Amino acid sequence: MKIVCIGAGPAGLYLAISAKLRDADNDITVIERDPPGATYGWGVVYWDDLLDTLYLNDRESAERIRAASTLWQEQVVSLRGTEHAYISGYGYSMNRAPLLEILADRAAMLGVDIQYERAVEDLSEFSDADLIVVADGANSRTRQQYAYEFGTEVSQGRNPYLWLGTDRVFDKFTFDFEETPQGWIWFHAYPSSAGISTFIVECKEETWYGLGLDQLGADESMRLLEDIFDTPLAGHSLISSSRGKPASWHRFTQVYNETWRHDNVILIGDAAHTTHFTLGSGTRLAISDAVVLAQKLLEREQVATALKEFDLEGHAALRVAQTSARTSMAWFENADRYTDRNAVDFCYAMSSRNSLQPPWRYQQHVLTQHPAARKALRLVNNASRWVQARKRGESRRP
Incomplete structure (x- = not known):
């Protein structure tokens, strides 16, 4: 099968890896507009469910991703830098750039042709392809050209x-x-590589305008934000430049498509x-799309049948996640409604923002704020x- 994938992000590269692993005869080309290593953002966050998928699908790249990741334990929520509350649990994070490097290396090792600095203007240039996978992100230019069809x-x-x-x-x-x-x-901050943390700043539009952040340059914005967050930063600096370009303000792009397929074209990931x-x-869903689509292509004789099943089943599976995400975004857009509470109650409101909770859950939350309870929960989480690591065959590491 001849497959052309537009976009060398996690979705596109992992689709190429997954399809090659299932059928080495697949002729797969990944096309990326940007040069190697050019990526927006700093770190990505994930949990055990993604590691389970990665190890089951391709142990080679999974081991490298896990080795490049940082384990963090607990979430801490602070009000005014003085009041603190905690949420039990753990997760993993890593820089986006090494993630893409690992996936690109693995894809190339399997025989995928990755072409960087090539812009796709018209899908007609791939008329000989059996399948065109569009994986060029939330602002996909290809999807925009077929917005009506999708x-x-x-x-x-x-x-x-x-x-x-x-x-x-x-x-x-x-x-x-x-x-x-x-x-x-x-x-929102979390460790993403040795000596560096990802640091995402957010506020309401009125605050953004009021602070003049719509007018300030990159250096002035950094100085202002370092002053505002002086206590939690503990004298450390913010870093704006990523891959040579200063960071810019965004508003989250919500993307919904009635269908992900049009003829032999399929959308995946963002x-x-x-x-x-x-x-x-985001990363987990992109990887999941890639694995499921590759499996459908293997199991179904007709590409059209595989795409139809992927589309229908994917929409159904994603409904809960997208509903939860919209609820989460709405909570943060109205976070100031809860800031008159103490840190423990504020933290509970934030942690329960995606679902209704039974009354006992609040009492449990209060109990887990005590140091002894937090220590016990960390031991349970470590176990x-x-x-989980042994079940998926993960190499022994901290």
Whole structure:
């Protein structure tokens, strides 16, 4: 089968890997507009469910991804840098650039032809392809050309956000909410590589304008944000430049497509659907799309049948995640409604934002704020993590 994949992000590269592993005779080309290593953003976050998928599908790349990842334990939520509350659990994070490098290396090893710095203007140049996979992100130019056929709906979230790095290493997934005369502003931070953490700043539009962040240059914005977050940064610096370009403010792009298929063209990853970054599911969903589509192509004789099943089953499976993501985004767009509470109650409101909770859950949350309870939960989580790692055959590591 001749497959052309547009976009060398996690979705496109992992589709190429997965399809090659299932049939080495597949002729697969991945086409990327940008040069190697050019990527927006700093780190990505994931959990055990993604590692389970990676190890089951391709142990070679899974081992490299796990080795390049950082384990963090607990989430801490801070109000004004002085009040703190905690959420039990653990997760993993890594820089986006090495993730793409690992996937590109693995794809090339399997015989995938990756062509960088090549823009796709018209799909007619791939008339000999059996399948065209569109995986060029939320702002997909290819999808935009066929917006009517896919039934594309794109909308923007209200809150401006800025994706930064910092040389302050956070050992926990950290949220900090600070009050300014112009309103509340906060960050989400987590370790993403040795000596560097990802640092995402978010606020309401009114606060953004009030602080003048719509007018300030990159250096001035960094100085202002370092002053606002002086306490949690503990004297460390923010880093704006990623791959030579300063970070810019965005509003989250919500992408919905009535269908992901048109003729022999299929959308996957963020080109097909997006989930708000506060849910931390984008990479997992992109990888899942790739694996499921590759398996459908193997199991079905007709490409059209494989694409139809992938489309129908994928939409059904994604419904809960997208609903949860919209709810999460809406909560953060109205976070200041909860800031009159103490840190423990504020943290509970944030942690339960995606679903209704039984009354006893709040009491449990209060109990788990005590140091002894937190220590016990960390021991339980460590044991659970060890069992999960052994089950998937993960090499022994901290």
